[in-house]
Amino acid sequence: MLSKVAERVYWAARYLERVENTARLVSIYDMLLFDMPRQVNLGWYNLIVINSLESAFAERYTVQDERNVVKFLIGDDSNPGSVVSSLRAIRENIRTTRDVVPAEAWELVNELSLYVQENLAQGINRSNRHEFLEYLIKSCQQIAGLLYVSMPRDEGWEMLMLGQNIERADMTTRNLDAGVAAIMQVEDDEHAVNSRQIIWGNVVRSLNADQPYRRAMRSSIKGPKVVEFLMTDPHFPRSVGFCLSELINAAEALPRSEKVIAAIRKVHRVVMGNFEHEEYGTEFRDELNDLQIAIQQLHFLIGTTWFLTDQ
Amino acid sequence: MSIDWKQYELQDGFYDELISSPGNARQPARQLANYLSSLTEEDILSRKIAAESTIKDMGVSFTVYTEGGNIDRAWPFDIVPRVISRNQWDKTAEGLKQRLQALNMFIDDLYHDQKILKDGIVPEFVLKQSKNYRKECEGVSPRFGVWAHVCGTDLVRDKDGQFYVLEDNLRVPSGVSYMLENRSIMKRVLPEVFEKVNIAPVGDYPENLFNMLASLSPRKDERPVVVVLTPGIFNSAYFEHAFLAQRMGAELVEGSDLIVGKDDCVYMKTIAGLERVDVIYRRIDDMFLDPEVFHPESVLGVPGLMRAWRKGKVALANAPGAGVADDKVIYAYVPEIIKYYLDQDPLIPNVETFLCYDDKQREYVLANLDKLVVKPANESGGYGMLVGPHSTKKEREQFADLIKSNPRNYIAQPTLALSTAPTLIGRNKVEPRHLDLRPFILQGKDSYVTTGGLTRVAMKKGSLVVNSSQGGGSKDTWIVDTGTSKS
Numbered sequence: 001m002l003s004k005v006a007e008r009v010y011w012a013a014r015y016l017e018r019v020e021n022t023a024r025l026v027s028i029y030d031m032l033l034f035d036m037p038r039q040v041n042l043g044w045y046n047l048i049v050i051n052s053l054e055s056a057f058a059e060r061y062t063v064q065d066e067r068n069v070v071k072f073l074i075g076d077d078s079n080p081g082s083v084v085s086s087l088r089a090i091r092e093n094i095r096t097t098r099d100v101v102p103a104e105a106w107e108l109v110n111e112l113s114l115y116v117q118e119n120l121a122q123g124i125n126r127s128n129r130h131e132f133l134e135y136l137i138k139s140c141q142q143i144a145g146l147l148y149v150s151m152p153r154d155e156g157w158e159m160l161m162l163g164q165n166i167e168r169a170d171m172t173t174r175n176l177d178a179g180v181a182a183i184m185q186v187e188d189d190e191h192a193v194n195s196r197q198i199i200w201g202n203v204v205r206s207l208n209a210d211q212p213y214r215r216a217m218r219s220s221i222k223g224p225k226v227v228e229f230l231m232t233d234p235h236f237p238r239s240v241g242f243c244l245s246e247l248i249n250a251a252e253a254l255p256r257s258e259k260v261i262a263a264i265r266k267v268h269r270v271v272m273g274n275f276e277h278e279e280y281g282t283e284f285r286d287e288l289n290d291l292q293i294a295i296q297q298l299h300f301l302i303g304t305t306w307f308l309t310d311q
Numbered sequence: 312m313s314i315d316w317k318q319y320e321l322q323d324g325f326y327d328e329l330i331s332s333p334g335n336a337r338q339p340a341r342q343l344a345n346y347l348s349s350l351t352e353e354d355i356l357s358r359k360i361a362a363e364s365t366i367k368d369m370g371v372s373f374t375v376y377t378e379g380g381n382i383d384r385a386w387p388f389d390i391v392p393r394v395i396s397r398n399q400w401d402k403t404a405e406g407l408k409q410r411l412q413a414l415n416m417f418i419d420d421l422y423h424d425q426k427i428l429k430d431g432i433v434p435e436f437v438l439k440q441s442k443n444y445r446k447e448c449e450g451v452s453p454r455f456g457v458w459a460h461v462c463g464t465d466l467v468r469d470k471d472g473q474f475y476v477l478e479d480n481l482r483v484p485s486g487v488s489y490m491l492e493n494r495s496i497m498k499r500v501l502p503e504v505f506e507k508v509n510i511a512p513v514g515d516y517p518e519n520l521f522n523m524l525a526s527l528s529p530r531k532d533e534r535p536v537v538v539v540l541t542p543g544i545f546n547s548a549y550f551e552h553a554f555l556a557q558r559m560g561a562e563l564v565e566g567s568d569l570i571v572g573k574d575d576c577v578y579m580k581t582i583a584g585l586e587r588v589d590v591i592y593r594r595i596d597d598m599f600l601d602p603e604v605f606h607p608e609s610v611l612g613v614p615g616l617m618r619a620w621r622k623g624k625v626a627l628a629n630a631p632g633a634g635v636a637d638d639k640v641i642y643a644y645v646p647e648i649i650k651y652y653l654d655q656d657p658l659i660p661n662v663e664t665f666l667c668y669d670d671k672q673r674e675y676v677l678a679n680l681d682k683l684v685v686k687p688a689n690e691s692g693g694y695g696m697l698v699g700p701h702s703t704k705k706e707r708e709q710f711a712d713l714i715k716s717n718p719r720n721y722i723a724q725p726t727l728a729l730s731t732a733p734t735l736i737g738r739n740k741v742e743p744r745h746l747d748l749r750p751f752i753l754q755g756k757d758s759y760v761t762t763g764g765l766t767r768v769a770m771k772k773g774s775l776v777v778n779s780s781q782g783g784g785s786k787d788t789w790i791v792d793t794g795t796s797k798s
Contacts (some may be wrong), residue, residue: 001580001582002562002564002568002579002580002581002582002584003568003580003581003582004560004567004568004580005563006581006582024408090724092544095544095553096544096553096563098553098554098556098557099553099556099557099560099561099562101565103557107368107369110367110368111368114367114368155582161584254582255582255583255584256583256584257584276356306582307582
């Protein structure tokens, strides 16, 4: 498979995953805020922090309110990770890999881009936001489903798996980080008695992990259990450990992968280690940050191994 | 109100493809005409909308270059198909094969012994001044003696109902993907007609293209690696390059994906390292193919590609230098060329052509600029033309100067009475619009002609310019067998 095509498929998968995650994050956040006591000061701006977009956001907006945050995450084409920008990237990538990706995928991506262009205002205003995000999430799942049932399990598929799982691993660490950040923010707030549990519950839900968590952990929502589940569960497709195993599987099916596999294994061992803390605070956030950097390095290594055109 | 063919305003002095006289459809189009007039206004409108949304969803687009940046425009499409009888088409197809066969023998001759020049059939200076003659190709012998493997020939129908060849495109002709997409759109939009009428399928083109390309491979006994070389996403035909690569299961590559090794073989950069390429269906112009030989600043091409081709390590389709035969001055000689190489009379006539380098003919052209169409010898896409009857005095003066300063570079033809076909205008009115036809011809060991081709239509009333870059649209083209009909 052409290196350049491989790279585009990898990015298409990453962006597809990102659109779904962003849509889910925004839709879940609504509900979290409804559950918190009104006096508790937990803002939409957290979504910007989770995604490490503080400086990009500051360039565009001064007011850190709901409207601006949602607009920035969904409809802002100056934000490269926004839904609109991600979709454009998916469309360009699929358009330039049409010889690898099934033709229907191109039609679906095209339809979704048109839908988002035509209904963007709905997504930003609160009243119809739910339908808009719902459609977005379903469309992403439809595309992923189409690829799953129709793509040959060749190198193109493995590239797709690499992109999907690296994006997921990264997203899960960011969701955890967001949870801890929120908890720290409300810690000294006397009104926020039950907020810890509400926030952890929200982290679990935003990863679509509610049922799988309860079944696997047989426990109510508790910080240490949530962390353990989202880090190490061997069956849940968004746990960091699961994503890393998938990365290993994909890499094993690709040529010249020894270095990449060794590097993923190293990160995997760290993830499967111990993240128990009495309090989930700064120390845990530092660990998550290190993990994000390690994932980023895997990304670079994938690039130098398979995408670099100077061979 | 539904369509009433009695109200259809046939243009005096033009052949209409579907309607022969008020209220009467030509035989192959009869079932279609009846069906269309059975639809209500709402039916027609909803089918038109269905076609538009199909095009949008399929992402069929082409790029228009404007000053404000490149716009990806949806492909303008008319839902009333153009119908040609099987009988007439089969004869036309034979003529197209004959023509390309002769042109390939001509090109091969030009790059070897130049017998046709020595025998005085084509004047030598025409070749000497040809922009598309490539000295670098002299002495090369591509397999089967074929240089132009893919040809798009523009046909027009004059008022007598006869097809004429307007021009041959032997460099990187495009449009075949639109022909295929038009058919898929029509199947979604008018499925009922396909049940009743014997419409010949068009879908076997990619298969034939692939087989022809594969037959050019320099390596034997292996599955050849065939790639489509595109200038990239900003090219107006990128959609087609991707489409054909996908349909053939070939890799779509850009110049930067390929390198020529020390062994003069061409390789593509893959995730497993370098992989040898056997056949390149190139969709970039000669001048950009190889910066070592042609434009040194070209980043679209592959350094060393000409070397690899000359040594026979890789096949290029079309071969470099094939464009020498789509010079419009050469065009005027095609009937003689066919006679010379095949000892046959041309099955499809040329349009009468005046060569401006000839003093007498030039005099006539200059005196009749208001009646003629003047074309530069080496342009494509409808650029740089003068359409006499639609021109201003100033434009005519400008062209007179151009012709006088470089007579070799201009030809002129009478303004053709381009045939018309009913075209849906507004909500449900059908009006005649002018059109042409571009079939695609393949030649390797054998020849193949598309069933029909791409019908391009000038959507503006009275306009004769059908190029998509100049506001033209297209129609599906039906080759209909009237001998048997489906029950």
